[in-house]
Amino acid sequence: MKKSKPKYMQIIDAAVIIIAENGYHQAQVSKIAKQAGVADGTIYLYFKNKEDILISLFQEKMGDFVEKIEQMIAGKEQAAEKLLVMVENHFRMLSEDHHLAIVTQLELRQSNKDLRLKINEVLKGYLQVVDKILLEGKENGEFSSDLDVRLARQMIFGTMDETVTTWVMNEQKYDLTALAGPVHRLLVNGCGNAGH
Amino acid sequence: MKKSKPKYMQIIDAAVIIIAENGYHQAQVSKIAKQAGVADGTIYLYFKNKEDILISLFQEKMGDFVEKIEQMIAGKEQAAEKLLVMVENHFRMLSEDHHLAIVTQLELRQSNKDLRLKINEVLKGYLQVVDKILLEGKENGEFSSDLDVRLARQMIFGTMDETVTTWVMNEQKYDLTALAGPVHRLLVNGCGNAGH
Amino acid sequence: MKKSKPKYMQIIDAAVIIIAENGYHQAQVSKIAKQAGVADGTIYLYFKNKEDILISLFQEKMGDFVEKIEQMIAGKEQAAEKLLVMVENHFRMLSEDHHLAIVTQLELRQSNKDLRLKINEVLKGYLQVVDKILLEGKENGEFSSDLDVRLARQMIFGTMDETVTTWVMNEQKYDLTALAGPVHRLLVNGCGNAGH
């Protein structure tokens, strides 16, 4: 077997699988170590403690996430179009990685308040992407000029999150990506200067 | 001594306080018993086990919640108006009970999947209220006739939930009830037949 | 329903049933009270504590036992004949009360050392009956003159006990009373002055 991956990512990938398949509270360090093919103690050469694995997991995966979203909306002109690309890819990327979807939507939320606050820190990068789209939309007249950016951002996140979570809880039985269009329309309507 | 409160509700109220102040994982049965002013063993005369306290807590509090919302929207004619009353009271009721807000938005989500599934059962009553409003709105022309009720419901819940959670995470520093109007406008826009 | 039985015996009979059906460690006072048709607290008007129920149970039932045995061997002349009557009735009485058999052979042995010492006190009455038979047998030449009465008594008890316990553990599937004859022969042989 070739050691293509550094152990750091090996452990993070193992954590995603173990948490998805066993649940947050049954994801013992020893299980993760076994899945990663290393000794328990080795984990602590790469991570400060168990919480650090989870934060790192979220940073790595969510970092990819935001990076890809940013690349994809870079070429788009309109705010509404950018929003569509964002929703589409948000849904698509989680559709393509069932383990990750379970971990981010269900399991990681069982972490304690401290960990969740740190996860929120990581999410700020994503928030900024949305805020930028919303500001552009307000400036170029696509969105209502008196739109409350913070609230609109909470609507967008809340709606996407609720949609994905419901899909995961229904055991991913239907096609999530097909919902991107309709969800996008709801959100654009919400932000839009409808009455004008 | 007058039996002012039955012990059942005494224990549930104690659980809300203890969980809010100590966090889900630091809410030992002995702490709840002490706060309720009963012996540890007494808890088990009223609840099957610790999880049963939490489910019952959610049922009692959320039952009240849905009941009150239903009463308040009963007198309203328009779907949009009903939605406003719902958002206003959802925000107001959690504003008025800071402990309950912390418990429902942050702490109870740390419970395991089984408990969360049971909590979802309880939430179905609320879902049905929203669905009824949405259907009425579609029928009387307030909302778009091709509105996807399930997605719209997810938007409404997702947005309210995200808004309240953000407020709780910011330590309830600003006035949540003031956001009811703007949030309502976003949601009605989202559901509305804006372009028509 | 006529209160034919005083509550004292009512509780003891309930204890036999509950212990036989649930096992020693699952025989809570509250279960015994329910079976007896009295309140938990009532138990403590008739018995000092739980252990007292068990000792009393053994005393009452074993008292009957010894009394009946004594009556039945009273009319017999020979020691060997008395022994036969004893074994026959020991086996028969336990055969006729399956609950009592389970309680004395399996469940009551799970009690702690103190309780077992007290049970042994109760058994002394039985021991004396056996000793008397053995002495008679030695005097009239039926048994070996150098028979060690204490050891012979341990053989008799040990053999009867092991035989009954094995029968109970095999779920009382075969006819225990049919074994009285062969067992008696083993014991009489053991005590006998074979070589003379």
Place this chain on the structure above:
Amino acid sequence: MKKSKPKYMQIIDAAVIIIAENGYHQAQVSKIAKQAGVADGTIYLYFKNKEDILISLFQEKMGDFVEKIEQMIAGKEQAAEKLLVMVENHFRMLSEDHHLAIVTQLELRQSNKDLRLKINEVLKGYLQVVDKILLEGKENGEFSSDLDVRLARQMIFGTMDETVTTWVMNEQKYDLTALAGPVHRLLVNGCGNAGH
């Protein structure tokens, strides 16, 4: 530090001492761990749970027991002689390990029915040794040809067990090994073809 004893046997030996000195129900895992000189958690690296310690204890000690008995009777010709060696060594081995005697005769019997059934499984090895002796005795004419092997075996076990238990309950005040001869005579008489 030299690993003189594997921890597995260290823990079993500690369990024998703790149970003998404190009684079955006062033999907490933490006490056993302390006696064995390991941490509480270490117990669970070697045993599935507390019951597993007790089963293993019985298997290890009784395994030795049966093995030694078998070796010792291997050189003997006559069934009666084999029986004598068995009784002698049964008594001697328990005489030499007072702790073990208390544990097997008094404390382990307080275990629940499940554990006792597993203990019976272990005892089957011993039963077979006895059965073999009895069959040999019947074949070579030492014992009665119409001897019921199962009943005879129950007599032998029951008598030895009752004798040892009585000795333990009398706080091992007299010499158990001295009883081997007389007990053996009782048993051989019992099995013998006395009247022929």
Place this chain on the structure above:
DNA sequence: CATGAATGAGACTTCATTCAT
């Protein structure tokens, strides 16, 4: 770098017994 055996703190739940009614 890597290992994995050992550590030890911490909490849910049961049930015999009491005592105010």
Place this chain on the structure above:
DNA sequence: GATGAATGAAGTCTCATTCAT
């Protein structure tokens, strides 16, 4: 005498983390 709601002490087992090899 009878009730039964309330009490509260006590023990098994898990698992993140360490450190000698």
